[in-house]
Amino acid sequence: MEHMGVEPGRLQFSWISSAESTKFVDVAKKVTEAVQALGPNTKFKKSK
């Protein structure tokens, strides 16, 4: 995705077990912060 021009950080991968609730919360927070910092997605978005 980054290779075709989506900004680094907009797409993130994590491996979280169903037992790792705190990790899930941490990752969700981190992803939200990272994406908020990037702002709205302007490229990979249908216009109509």
Place this chain on the structure above:
Amino acid sequence: MSAKIDAIRQIARRLLADGAVDMVIGFKRGTLPMMNEPCFIRKAEEADRLVWDSHCGINLANYVTDRKERVAVVAKGCDSRNLVNHIIENKIKREKLVVIGVCCDGMLDKRLIAEKSREEAGAEVDAVEEANGQITVKAGALIWQAPREELLQDNCKRCRHRNPVLYDERVGEPVAEKTEDNYEDVKRIEAMSSDEKWAHFENMLSSCIRCYACRNACPLCYCPTCFVDESRPQWVGKSQDPIDIRTFHFLRAYHCAGRCTDCGSCERACPMGIPVRQFTRKLNKDCEELYGWQAGLSIDQRPALDTYSPNDPNDFIR
């Protein structure tokens, strides 16, 4: 070249006469210069239909998918790697397959030759001949020449596996192999900024007519229903919206990750001349750098994306 044709015909004749296979898949002479048509023969006496030359770029592994007969197939290095893929992915049984491996010198780039002829002679290609590593092209009133190596398909120039990796019968003597692909084409794009990358692919895909020739020419694409054809749910829109077109192209590439042999069929098939390998080659490079993996070299090894290793280079998965 004609020695290879003789050998292919002889092998095909023998396999069919002995009843070792039900059909032989190879190439027959096309109706246009630089074109041969994939074909099958079922009788030994039809063996003379088969030909071989520098215009056999279509990947014949695409034609054995899910075949129930005992099949012999003429295979270049890349085709043989896709046959390995097929065996690993249960698309064909090894015991029903006879591989007629052809040591390949690389295939000529029909688009490049047509473009050069158009530039130099303003004419269509009438004939292409080769002797001693030199290609002679007749186009209208003009005849032009160039060294064979310069007119090869880009993937053939980079190829490291021209000799078949799996075969039961071999045609031709093994050729010397390159040891490295510098991936400078991929690196050039990697060096761009996000905006430049986005613009680069937007421009590249602007002429796409969404005919799916790239997908259909690829031996890896055998899903009963492709994600672009699914309507419940509809994963991707079917119009000419540029985002839908891009989604098709990058997902097609993802579905080939760790499986692509860079045979060049997709690019060769594209009627608009879009260099679609730019997507798959990035993933080939990643697979090689991260996992030391090149697809289709051995039937005994599981593909990179088919195995879990505690040493996986990505930390999110550990």
Place this chain on the structure above:
Amino acid sequence: MKVIHISKTEWQDGLDKARPSYGLYGPMRQGQDDPVFRRLGPGEFPEMSFKNTKMSPKELVHPQSEPLFRYTLDPNDPDHDILKEVPKDTSPKAIIAVRPCDADAFLLVRRNFDTPVYKDPYWVNAYESLTKIGLACNRACSSTAFCTTAGSGPFSDAGVDVLLVDTDDAYLARVITEKGGRFLDACGFTTPATDGEARIASLREKAEATISSSVHTDKLREQQTIDLYDASFWEDVAFACINCGTCTYSCPTCWCFDIQDETRGKQGVRMRNWDSCMYPLFTLHGSGHNPRGTKVHRVRQRFMHKLKYYVDKYQDGIQCVGCGRCIRLCPVNIDIRNVCNMMNGYTACACAAS
């Protein structure tokens, strides 16, 4: 018929004069490749020295993706759940330098969209807004062109409103319809040509002699449909096919389409997209059954439609104008000329014996 003389020095000025009353479309080159038809911007002029465009101009009347309706599913909107027609631009347009084969193709496609019983408003309105200024081919565009035996030809004027003939320093413009005459008037082209018809006839003869490729179609009508359908050659013909849609998308006479709704959030659009008999979704029934479920079925459908069903239904030749695009662009070299000749020359008994 009237023939107008247009010297090349007055050509561009004339087009400029027509711009206020016509949207101009013409072939434009992008890089080295064959040109494509598109709307000409201010100061842009059509490429006039080309063989033929890569894709056919059918897209100007039957776009690959065409929005028909928009709708909203938002219950707070007074128009919710109502299909609202998408406004179309039906102002006069002129397509410059359309090749005779492609212009003839519009007439073939018209049989499908414009009948006494059914008139497809999208196609008909777009078609009627168009004035077609043809450009005759002084020589064969390609060794794959077989227009002269496919009911068309390098100087065919059946489908155009004006036929331009390039005589190096000028164009001879043969006025075929009143619509065409009006366009030439708008350009201010009024000088009658001396010896116009005679010069066109001589160039036509030379041009037709350069078409080296042909098909035989004389026996297609008398062939039994069921014999052709069951002919033994289909497996062989279809084998190489990869079922991409290149042949049908590049074909000026293929008209099949599919209608799709695309909804995002509460807003949606109903659009029609080109379909192709090469695709697995083509004629797929709601039940899941597809009468054309395999590659052999699909390939046979393409050729039977063009070369037998159409021939029988309209009794006016084949559904093909011989432009040769499908032959040039096919990635695996399936050649309609061979298939046509095979169908034309087929004898069921000889085949059963072999």
